[in-house]
Amino acid sequence: MQAVLVASIIIWFAILVETVDKTPLRYRPFRCRNGWSVSQTVRCDGFRHCVDGSDEENCSPPVLLEQPAPTITAIVGTVMNLTCTAAGIPPPIIEWKMNGKQPEANCDWVSEDGNGHLSCRMRLIDSGNYSCVARQPKATVESSISIVTVTGNVCRDGYFNQVGTKKTCMKCFCSGVSNLCHAADLFRWNYTMEMNSWKMKYAVVQGLNLNPKQLTITVYDKFKDVPPNTAPYYRLPFRFIEYQVGSYGGIIRYKIEIDNTIYRTEDPDIILIGYNTTLLFRNKSQLIIGRSNDVSVLLHEANFRQLDGKRVSRDDLMTVLAYIDTFLIKMYPLNGTYWPAESSFVMDASTQLGYHGLGKVARVEECRCPHGYRGTSCERCDVGYNRVYRFLRTGACMPWEWHRAEYMKVSTTTTMRNYHYV
Ligand SMILES: *[C@@H]1O[C@H](CO)[C@@H](O)[C@H](O)[C@H]1NC(C)=O
Numbered sequence: 395m396q397a398v399l400v401a402s403i404i405i406w407f408a409i410l411v412e413t414v415d416k417t418p419l420r421y422r423p424f425r426c427r428n429g430w431s432v433s434q435t436v437r438c439d440g441f442r443h444c445v446d447g448s449d450e451e452n453c454s455p456p457v458l459l460e461q462p463a464p465t466i467t468a469i470v471g472t473v474m475n476l477t478c479t480a481a482g483i484p485p486p487i488i489e490w491k492m493n494g495k496q497p498e499a500n501c502d503w504v505s506e507d508g509n510g511h512l513s514c515r516m517r518l519i520d521s522g523n524y525s526c527v528a529r530q531p532k533a534t535v536e537s538s539i540s541i542v543t544v545t546g547n548v549c550r551d552g553y554f555n556q557v558g559t560k561k562t563c564m565k566c567f568c569s570g571v572s573n574l575c576h577a578a579d580l581f582r583w584n585y586t587m588e589m590n591s592w593k594m595k596y597a598v599v600q601g602l603n604l605n606p607k608q609l610t611i612t613v614y615d616k617f618k619d620v621p622p623n624t625a626p627y628y629r630l631p632f633r634f635i636e637y638q639v640g641s642y643g644g645i646i647r648y649k650i651e652i653d654n655t656i657y658r659t660e661d662p663d664i665i666l667i668g669y670n671t672t673l674l675f676r677n678k679s680q681l682i683i684g685r686s687n688d689v690s691v692l693l694h695e696a697n698f699r700q701l702d703g704k705r706v707s708r709d710d711l712m713t714v715l716a717y718i719d720t721f722l723i724k725m726y727p728l729n730g731t732y733w734p735a736e737s738s739f740v741m742d743a744s745t746q747l748g749y750h751g752l753g754k755v756a757r758v759e760e761c762r763c764p765h766g767y768r769g770t771s772c773e774r775c776d777v778g779y780n781r782v783y784r785f786l787r788t789g790a791c792m793p794w795e796w797h798r799a800e801y802m803k804v805s806t807t808t809t810m811r812n813y814h815y816v
């Protein structure tokens with residue numbers, strides 16, 4: 395246990411220090427006219443630190459002398475070096491922006507005496523707008539944008555290839571808001587749960603035999619509340635639902651045990667619902683009576699069908715994995731009665747931490763998300779943004795001001811209650 399803890403701390407630390415401002419930390423004194431010293435960092439910040447105020451004299455605002463070219467092409471996997479130079483008193487500190495934010499873990503930078511260097515090991519998702527900012531305590535100046543294009547994708551634009559296989563190109567899902575993605579550098583992990591755990595819930599599904607199918611799902615917290623003479627489903631709890639894009643290409647494993655019992659063969663084994671999309675999985679092979687049958691389902695679009703029997707695209711499956719609302723597993727009766735099984739349910743997931751020793755994931759994408767979005771597939775809204783269920787299947791993340799404006803629009807024409815965020 396302790397070993398695991400130590401290992402996890404070391405790994406976390408390794409991740410945290412990956413993105414580095416390599417500027418040496420040292421105290422730089424400024425000598426006041428009277429001979430005393432104050433820190434260079436307080437020079438020209440609008441406050442007198444020297445008794446005679448000499449630290450606020452002879453200031454001059456930052457001026458950019460050199461900045462990167464307006465367009466730059468970089469090859470994936472190589473190091474891109476950008477330089478910005480600025481003059482001013484005190485010498486400005488050079489900071490960098492990529493699409494308006496601090497560069498990510500693939501970059502290092504250093505700033506000394508008004509000279510700033512950025513170097514980034516370029517990934518496909520690092521195409522974008524780069525700029526530098528020359529900063530003094532009271533003034534900043536930003537360079538114009540350098541548009542960086544990363545070339546060398548094995549697949550065509552908007553597609554990425556699985557780690558280790560050049561043949562299979564998969565379309566970037568990215569919740570429909572980006573075209574830039576690559577195979578995420580993540581490790582495999584899994585979620586495990588006992589089928590008879592107290593955290594498990596149960597559900598009865600009606601409408602599977604209607605044409606077209608119209609599902610009505612009733613959820614029960616305790617198995618004893620499930621009405622008799624129904625064919626119930628397990629309803630998986632937290633961990634297996636909500637944001638699950640990291641499980642794409644992973645495997646779901648569990649066991650089915652049946653005896654000489656009659657059960658509904660036409661009902662699907664797995665029902666996944668998210669963003670108003672329902673996907674069904676049916677195991678067509680015959681179950682063997684009297685022993686436990688191992689089920690293992692690859693989370694791949696080829697294994698699922700829509701409610702109307704149509705094929706499922708990668709976008710359909712990713713849409714559901716972007717936010718699984720309901721995850722149901724069919725229960726099988728044993729000797730004529732249903733009862734939660736004593737076996738476990740395992741679903742693959744992915745993680746940044748490698749100490750589980752299960753290897754790497756191959757088919758999980760990582761996207762360059764626009765403002766307002768986060769998550770490997772841009773499946774979450776950033777802080778300050780809320781989802782509105784419009785525009786795209788997965789909706790869109792809009793800033794709070796947008797929501798307020800929308801609310802005002804409605805509330806001036808009708809009553810306050812007419813606007814729903816849903
Ligand atoms: C960037 O700098 C590094 C180290 O200084 C060097 O190895 C690399 O070749 C440079 N990249 C380019 C594209 O000049």
Ligand SMILES: *[C@@H]1O[C@H](CO)[C@@H](O)[C@H](O)[C@H]1NC(C)=O
Pocket residue numbers: 493522523539541
């Ligand atoms: C990058 O800059 C160009 C030109 O200013 C702009 O059209 C584009 O939207 C910017 N891209 C991003 C991701 O900010």
Ligand SMILES: *[C@@H]1O[C@H](CO)[C@@H](O)[C@H](O)[C@H]1NC(C)=O
Pocket residue numbers: 583584647740750752
């Ligand atoms: C689940 O992960 C654990 C380690 O965390 C591993 O020992 C186990 O074999 C994994 N199970 C499956 C089915 O992959």
Ligand SMILES: *[C@@H]1O[C@H](CO)[C@@H](O)[C@H](O)[C@H]1NC(C)=O
Pocket residue numbers: 670
């Ligand atoms: C859900 O999908 C169905 C059919 O695909 C459509 O008729 C319905 O309007 C959708 N509901 C919402 C809230 O998007």
Ligand SMILES: *[C@@H]1O[C@H](CO)[C@@H](O)[C@H](O)[C@H]1NC(C)=O
Pocket residue numbers: 677678679680681682687688689690691692
């Ligand atoms: C279907 O069930 C059979 C027998 O139980 C099992 O061997 C097979 O792996 C299952 N197929 C899938 C895709 O789960």
Ligand SMILES: *[C@@H]1O[C@H](CO)[C@@H](O)[C@H](O)[C@H]1NC(C)=O
Pocket residue numbers: 653654728729
């Ligand atoms: C199920 O019924 C069979 C006989 O029909 C019996 O041999 C078996 O022990 C029963 N199993 C359980 C779990 O009750």
